[in-house]
Structures are given as C-alpha cells and as structure tokens.
Amino acid sequence: GAVVSQHPSRVICKSGTSVKIECRSLDFQATTMFWYRQFPKKSLMLMATSNEGSKATYEQGVEKDKFLINHASLTLSTLTVTSAHPEDSSFYICSARIRGYSLREQYFGPGTRLTVT
Amino acid sequence: ILNVEQSPQSLHVQEGDSTNFTCSFPSSNFYALHWYRWETAKSPEALFVMTLNGDEKKKGRISATLNTKEGYSYLYIKGSQPEDSATYLCASEGQDAGNMLTFGGGTRLMVKP
Numbered sequence A: 001g002a003v004v005s006q007h008p009s010r011v012i013c014k015s016g017t018s019v020k021i022e023c024r025s026l027d028f029q030a031t032t033m034f035w036y037r038q039f040p041k042k043s044l045m046l047m048a049t050s051n052e053g054s055k056a057t058y059e060q061g062v063e064k065d066k067f068l069i070n071h072a073s074l075t076l077s078t079l080t081v082t083s084a085h086p087e088d089s090s091f092y093i094c095s096a097r098i099r100g101y102s103l104r105e106q107y108f109g110p111g112t113r114l115t116v117t
Numbered sequence B: 001i002l003n004v005e006q007s008p009q010s011l012h013v014q015e016g017d018s019t020n021f022t023c024s025f026p027s028s029n030f031y032a033l034h035w036y037r038w039e040t041a042k043s044p045e046a047l048f049v050m051t052l053n054g055d056e057k058k059k060g061r062i063s064a065t066l067n068t069k070e071g072y073s074y075l076y077i078k079g080s081q082p083e084d085s086a087t088y089l090c091a092s093e094g095q096d097a098g099n100m101l102t103f104g105g106g107t108r109l110m111v112k113p
Helices: none
Strands: A004-007 A009-015 A020-026 A030-038 A044-051 A066-072 A077-079 A090-098 A112-116 B006-009 B009-015 B019-024 B029-036 B045-048 B055-057 B061-066 B073-075 B086-094 B101-103 B107-112
Touching: A004 A090, A004 B029, A009 A020, A020 A030, A020 A090, A020 A112, A030 A066, A044 A066, A044 A077, A077 A090, A090 B086, B006 B086, B009 B019, B029 B061, B029 B073, B045 B055, B045 B061, B073 B086
Parallel strands: A009 A112, B009 B107
Antiparallel strands: A004 A020, A020 A077, A030 A044, A030 A090, A066 A077, A090 A112, B006 B019, B019 B073, B029 B045, B029 B086, B055 B061, B061 B073, B086 B101, B086 B107
C-alpha cells in the first residue's frame, strides 16, 4: 500500500517551453503533497507544500510563478515548470501524507529527471 | 547544528559485515526523525519515524536509535547483504513545521558480494 506514482520519469525539453509533472497517490487519499528538488550531490530540498483545494505554500527562494503547483484532488498534484531554462534542469520528486492517519511518514514517488536544452 | 548532516557520505562494505552511520540534526524544536532507504530508480522507502529520546526501532536486520538531547540518530545494518545497497536518508521534522522535512545529504552504502 501507500504507492505514489510520478509521470513522466524523464523529460527533455527546449528552453522556453513549459513542462508538467504529475504526482498521484494510487491507493490512498493524500492530505498534503510535497514537492522537492535535488541538485547533483545535494540533499532533497523542499520547494512547496500543497493541500487539496488550496494554494500551495512555497519555500523561501522558490518562485511561485515559475513553479506552478495545482492540487486539484486528494490523489493528484501537478508541478508545472514554466518557461523552462537550463538552470531548471534537476531531479524533482513528490511525496504525500495519508489522509486521516496519525503516522507521519511521507510516501515518495520515484521522481522526474528534467533536462532543459 | 543548524542543518541535518549525515556521515559518512559513502561506505563500501563486504557482504556479511555489520555497519552503521550517523545522522545529526538540530536538537531544539525537534519533533521527529525520519529514516528512508532509496534504491536507484525507485521511490524512497520509509524505514522509521522516531520521536522519543532513547527510542530504538528495528525492521529485520536494520535498526535505529535516537538521542534528541544531543541531536543524533544511528542506523545499524547487521550482516549487510548486496540488496542493502542503497542511499540511506535521514530527515528532521520540527515542531509546528507542518510536517516539513529537512533532509541530510544521505549515506550511500555499497555492499560487495
């Protein structure tokens, strides 16, 4: 149980285009979903927290107009990288908490490798 | 300690060896410490969540301890197997942090057959 999928797993796009990444909880409803970014040889860095039906909360230094997050349902959150540039190339990974559970584990997707050329 | 730090960054052991690594975290405003195991091309897998000082948790050959007063946690693997090869991440969760996790850089474990 508690499986989170992410799509696509890899994407290559041209500079200036937008890319959408989907994060789905497959067998549970998620109270909250989180988006992280990982630079090479660095830790996972939280970008934003999203709750279903409300605006995402972005961490300091993360441009909300650049990284659009939509959390339309209890099982789906999307991250859109708008007008992507080579510096946006990175590994993006989402996680989710199970709705109604007191356990504090976050369940992660497998991540998306974005390359902007 | 302001950040979450893990050591060593990487570790090579022989099959059958027991090993351990360290996670250091800010002891002030602490709520919980999470351990994850992350195999290449897979999702990070939750191993443990610990909240109480002196807590010790075990899952098969893997166990973890927690010292909240001094801000460290140890992860132990007894009799390492090649399938234990992965990156082990720890993350600290603070009080009133909305379940926000601050991750360490991970310890990459490679177990040679």
